[in-house]
Amino acid sequence: MTLDSKLPSGPIETAWQRTRFDLKLVNPANKRRHSIIVVGSGLAGGSAAATLGELGYNVRCFCFQDSPRRAHSIAAQGGINAAKNYQNDGDSVYRLFYDTVKGGDFRAREANVYRLAEISVSIIDQCVAQGVPFAREYGGALTNRSFGGAQVSRTFYARGQTGQQLLLGAYQALERQVHEGTVTMYPRTEMLDLIVIDGRARGIVTRNLITGELDVHIADAVILGTGGYGNVYYLSTNAKGSNVTASWRAHRRGALFANPCYTQIHPTCIPVSGDYQSKLTLMSESLRNDGRIWVPVKKGDKRSPDQIPESERDYYLERRYPSFGNLVPRDVASRNAKAVCDEGRGVGETGLGVYLDFSDAIKRLGRHVISERYGNLFDMYQRITDEDPYKVPMRIYPAIHYTMGGLWVDYHLQSTIPGLFVLGEANFSDHGANRLGASALMQGLSDGYFVIPYTIGNYLATNKFPKADASHPEAQAAVASVRQITDKLLSIKGHRTVDSFHRELGKIMWDECGMSRTAEGLKKAIGQIRALREEFWQNVNVPGSGDDLNQSLEKAGRVADFFELGELMCIDALERNESCGGHFREEYQTAEGEAQRDDEHYSYVAAWGYRGPGNAPELIKEPLEFDYVHPSQRSYK
Amino acid sequence: MKLTLKIWRQKSRNDKGQFVTYTMNDVNPEMSMLECLDVLNETLIEKGEEPVAFEHDCREGICGSCGFMINGVAHGPERATTVCQLTMRHFKDGQELVIEPWRAKAFPQIKDLVVDRRAFDRIIASGGYVSISTGNATDGNTHLIGKDTSDRAMDAAACIGCGACVAACPNASAALFTGAKIAHLGILPQGKPEQDRRARGMVAQLNTEPFGSCTNIGECTGACPKEIPLEVISVMNRDYIRASWKKRDDDVRTVRPVTDWSLSSKP
Numbered sequence: 042m043t044l045d046s047k048l049p050s051g052p053i054e055t056a057w058q059r060t061r062f063d064l065k066l067v068n069p070a071n072k073r074r075h076s077i078i079v080v081g082s083g084l085a086g087g088s089a090a091a092t093l094g095e096l097g098y099n100v101r102c103f104c105f106q107d108s109p110r111r112a113h114s115i116a117a118q119g120g121i122n123a124a125k126n127y128q129n130d131g132d133s134v135y136r137l138f139y140d141t142v143k144g145g146d147f148r149a150r151e152a153n154v155y156r157l158a159e160i161s162v163s164i165i166d167q168c169v170a171q172g173v174p175f176a177r178e179y180g181g182a183l184t185n186r187s188f189g190g191a192q193v194s195r196t197f198y199a200r201g202q203t204g205q206q207l208l209l210g211a212y213q214a215l216e217r218q219v220h221e222g223t224v225t226m227y228p229r230t231e232m233l234d235l236i237v238i239d240g241r242a243r244g245i246v247t248r249n250l251i252t253g254e255l256d257v258h259i260a261d262a263v264i265l266g267t268g269g270y271g272n273v274y275y276l277s278t279n280a281k282g283s284n285v286t287a288s289w290r291a292h293r294r295g296a297l298f299a300n301p302c303y304t305q306i307h308p309t310c311i312p313v314s315g316d317y318q319s320k321l322t323l324m325s326e327s328l329r330n331d332g333r334i335w336v337p338v339k340k341g342d343k344r345s346p347d348q349i350p351e352s353e354r355d356y357y358l359e360r361r362y363p364s365f366g367n368l369v370p371r372d373v374a375s376r377n378a379k380a381v382c383d384e385g386r387g388v389g390e391t392g393l394g395v396y397l398d399f400s401d402a403i404k405r406l407g408r409h410v411i412s413e414r415y416g417n418l419f420d421m422y423q424r425i426t427d428e429d430p431y432k433v434p435m436r437i438y439p440a441i442h443y444t445m446g447g448l449w450v451d452y453h454l455q456s457t458i459p460g461l462f463v464l465g466e467a468n469f470s471d472h473g474a475n476r477l478g479a480s481a482l483m484q485g486l487s488d489g490y491f492v493i494p495y496t497i498g499n500y501l502a503t504n505k506f507p508k509a510d511a512s513h514p515e516a517q518a519a520v521a522s523v524r525q526i527t528d529k530l531l532s533i534k535g536h537r538t539v540d541s542f543h544r545e546l547g548k549i550m551w552d553e554c555g556m557s558r559t560a561e562g563l564k565k566a567i568g569q570i571r572a573l574r575e576e577f578w579q580n581v582n583v584p585g586s587g588d589d590l591n592q593s594l595e596k597a598g599r600v601a602d603f604f605e606l607g608e609l610m611c612i613d614a615l616e617r618n619e620s621c622g623g624h625f626r627e628e629y630q631t632a633e634g635e636a637q638r639d640d641e642h643y644s645y646v647a648a649w650g651y652r653g654p655g656n657a658p659e660l661i662k663e664p665l666e667f668d669y670v671h672p673s674q675r676s677y678k
Numbered sequence: 679m680k681l682t683l684k685i686w687r688q689k690s691r692n693d694k695g696q697f698v699t700y701t702m703n704d705v706n707p708e709m710s711m712l713e714c715l716d717v718l719n720e721t722l723i724e725k726g727e728e729p730v731a732f733e734h735d736c737r738e739g740i741c742g743s744c745g746f747m748i749n750g751v752a753h754g755p756e757r758a759t760t761v762c763q764l765t766m767r768h769f770k771d772g773q774e775l776v777i778e779p780w781r782a783k784a785f786p787q788i789k790d791l792v793v794d795r796r797a798f799d800r801i802i803a804s805g806g807y808v809s810i811s812t813g814n815a816t817d818g819n820t821h822l823i824g825k826d827t828s829d830r831a832m833d834a835a836a837c838i839g840c841g842a843c844v845a846a847c848p849n850a851s852a853a854l855f856t857g858a859k860i861a862h863l864g865i866l867p868q869g870k871p872e873q874d875r876r877a878r879g880m881v882a883q884l885n886t887e888p889f890g891s892c893t894n895i896g897e898c899t900g901a902c903p904k905e906i907p908l909e910v911i912s913v914m915n916r917d918y919i920r921a922s923w924k925k926r927d928d929d930v931r932t933v934r935p936v937t938d939w940s941l942s943s944k945p
Contacts, residue, residue, distance in 0.1 A: 108798065125818070163813075167813075170810045170868055172863050177825050182822060199835075205740055213806055214812075217807045219799075251940075590788060592729070
């Protein structure tokens with residue numbers, strides 16, 4: 042199998058414009074005859090469903106939460122990038138493109154990234170028009186801040202709740218279409234399988250989470266905007282419900298999964314405090330704009346931070362990276378935090394933490410300015426830790442936050458199954474091996490508002506859709522396979538809870554496939570995951586039945602998929618004998634301890650095909666070419 | 679620390695339901711209220727019992743999924759805090775916590791602490807937006823919006839739709855929720871063209887749902903984890919009165935509240 046990425050040829054500056062012209066259109070009168078399924082209601086899925094509804098398509102949108110407004114995009118704090126250059130500080134579409142390709146450590150497609158940078162500008166306009174209350178200057182103009190890894194101020198924000206406000210904009214646009222009757226919303230409904238008929242994605246099998254009913258939904262095309270898979274680590278900044286099931290079940294039906302080992306560790310999260318810990322709380326990266334990161338110079342220094350004089354503090358990011366300082370990209374900041382903690386210089390009870398100190402900024406700008414910028418984050422920190430960050434430095438530690446890998450898609454955002462499109466964090470396409478801050482919201486909305494409405498039209502206009510319904514043998518087979526999994530999970534009634542398995546899997550993943558990886562560790566992890574998965578299918582205890590609200594059953598299905606994904610992540614990490622972005626293999630580093638890429642052998646997308654349970658997955662490579670941004674060793678010194 | 683949890687258990691909407699008492703001997707004061715329920719649920723599952731169903735997702739106080747009454751107070755004793763961020767250090771060793779779901783006719787029970795809040799979605803669908811399709815927008819800086827105006831809109835827009843305002847209100851009114859959206863959009867120039875239509879549509883839907891009327895008691899704003907100010911209710915009333923003076927509600931289309939889940943999945 043070879044992959045056709047449908048990348049446009051010719052100059053990159055006009056590539057998307059030319060592609061749009063070449064895409065076939067659906068006659069306005071015919072749009073309502075085409076039905077589209079959208080799974081997920083976050084920034085990608087929600088904006089896609091709303092926009093396709095506006096165009097007149099017949100849309101059904103599904104989410105597992107009780108309302109589309111709860112999708113995890115809502116938790117994004119810091120902001121959204123756009124190449125508006127409102128600050129007159131040298132930004133441009135080309136610079137955003139350049140920064141994103143470089144920030145992704147030269148493992149993303151240039152054409153995709155260029156399109157993203159180009160569209161970023163329209164996203165801001167659209168969101169402002171919807172009433173998103175972005176932060177403003179006294180004069181009334183939109184304001185910006187700089188964000189990790191960028192030397193220009195191009196990040197738009199709404200206090201520390203940018204994701205919430207953008208999602209509510211998309212949600213409101215979606216509800217408007219619900220009212221218009223173009224979109225039907227199915228909350229508390231989880232996709233459990235993809236229906237592929239004659240080689241095309243034609244529907245999904247869902248479970249009604251309240252009644253337990255399995256339903257078949259048939260359509261002309263299926264869009265997944267189902268987010269990332271960070272919860273494979275159990276502890277992450279993801280919402281508890283975030284899962285890989287929709288993507289994974291599509292993978293099992295033939296969609297390739299690309300770069301699964303590219304995971305992002307966010308440098309600024311509240312450290313773990315105990316065994317009961319259910320998730321990790323992110324403190325926005327924007328805090329690094331004014332906070333200074335340090336640890337004591339001496340190992341095991343247990344003095345309280347105010348007792349440690351300036352000369353005995355190591356502002357290690359400022360020391361090692363004088364030009365970017367505390368604003369180095371996330372992968373660099375995270376690895377350095379781990380390194381100083383591994384040296385025994387970490388702070389807090391567990392020794393797994395570094396200080397993020399605002400005292401200089403408060404002295405320089407005044408408490409009111411800091412409170413204006415980060416007030417809600419400071420409140421959140423105090424609520425959780427019972428410490429006042431206006432007086433005591435915050436303690437932070439890296440945590441899993443985002444996954445760059447995902448289902449493989451071409452330039453049209455179509456997976457390897459025709460008719461199955463994948464948007465936002467669920468796909469792999471735009472961030473390479475490391476995502477820059479404030480780019481996730483940008484990509485979700487770019488895909489949903491401005492890319493899919495064009496590319497799906499081309500698919501619908503150029504294909505025929507023979508009538509099909511729930512009685513189709515493929516639909517029935519999918520229902521049977523879902524029922525079999527559900528029945529099996531409910532029948533084991535073993536001795537261990539789903540969460541206990543999930544925690545153990547997460548620990549393996551964090552230890553061996555987390556911030557740094559080794560061939561030896563990954564091999565060990567693969568063995569451990571297989572053994573644990575086997576135990577899971579023998580010994581898990583899922584109480585209750587399948588015909589009502591059963592949160593343990595929901596979790597069990599998702600954890601079962603995380604086992605398979607976790608193994609694939611380790612296989613991918615083992616195969617990639619280089620360090621790039623969020624993937625750091627200890628064997629491959631420079632003398633200064635920075636990630637060492639191997640462009641000669643690994644400048645490709647690793648797309649994995651499913652070959653049945655227990656069989657080794659198939660690796661298909663999509664070579665990456667760089668015509669505009671010349672791959673170089675990333676330097677933030 | 680030791681705690682006694684008296685939790686409302688109800689198998690389904692038609693089940694009568696009852697309080698069941700659980701004793702927890704080893705609660706870590708650093709854990710959140712939801713993590714405390716996680717620990718309880720793990721022990722229940724190990725004993726072969728069904729865990730307590732409760733709604734949760736982000737556990738960062740922003741998604742609005744979680745929420746229940748603790749000793750009669752929505753989201754418990756801490757101001758501006760959802761139950762997912764409420765740490766157990768705010769309770770005393772040996773304390774009894776009575777935990778029950780939001781109680782409101784407009785929020786039908788589903789199971790244990792889980793209720794159906796789709797009424798909120800229907801209220802938003804009847805006008806809680808700016809009717810601007812993708813692609814229609816002008817440049818983001820076309821409208822200059824003073825910082826104070828923008829901040830006021832943001833204060834109202836911070837609503838997370840958790841339903842605490844309804845649960846706290848003796849009348850089970852959703853005026854704070856509805857007012858927050860009407861104020862958020864009505865304050866901004868982008869929302870002005872539809873200000874009247876929005877107020878009429880949303881208030882009509884609010885009245886169609888079995889919420890109670892607002893009698894300006896103010897429990898809602900006290901319980902609100904995002905401290906949405908009570909003024910948004912005055913903004914809603916003002917917008918609604920002005921809009922109805924200009925035009926009657928004849929053209930407003932409300933939707934019938936749906937409480938069944940099975941039906942909704944098969945349109």
